[in-house]
Amino acid sequence: MAISMASASLPIFRTMLGNLSHFLDKGMAHAQARKFDPQVLASYRLAPDMLPFTRQIQIACDSVKNGVARLAGVEAPKFEDNEQTFEELRARIAKTLDWLETVPAAKLDGTEDKDITFPVGRESTRTMKGEAYLKHWVLPNLFFHVSMAYAILRHNGVELGKADYLAGASR
Secondary structure (H helix, E strand, O other): OOOOOOOOOHHHHHHHHHHHHHHHHHHHHHHHHOOOOOHHHHOOOOOOOOOOHHHHHHHHHHHHHHHHHHHHOOOOOOOOOOOOOHHHHHHHHHHHHHHHOOOOHHHHOOOOOOEEEEEEOOOEEEEEEHHHHHHHHHHHHHHHHHHHHHHHHHHOOOOOOHHHHHHHHHO
């Protein structure tokens, strides 16, 4: 039996964004317990040429909202990308999750063979079929940026483990 595009995407998006919000809660608690400004974590990056923590959260949210919008043929909301605090990042995740609830699953189902053209870099585009776009672009991008956010916090001593990554929001 085949699974639908909605069932292959929406629950995963909700779980991973919920887990990302859970990471923020643990990061904030870590900063408060150790009496330092959580802004230190928000601007942290693992390597000089890597995007900072805030951008990892923003891009994870964008991967979800833009991926769903392209597949469903609806307009994605525009976010300013000006979040700097954990509270603002948590609000960004919540806005993305709220928007996801407005997209009916039926808009995603049946898009497996739909041509999806999307920007790659500043001046290029790429076209993939819907199922390939979901499996080989949207989901890997989401997992990458959630993993980088996790790694940044973990590197800075936040007590996160595999259970937080896999099921943090539902624990």
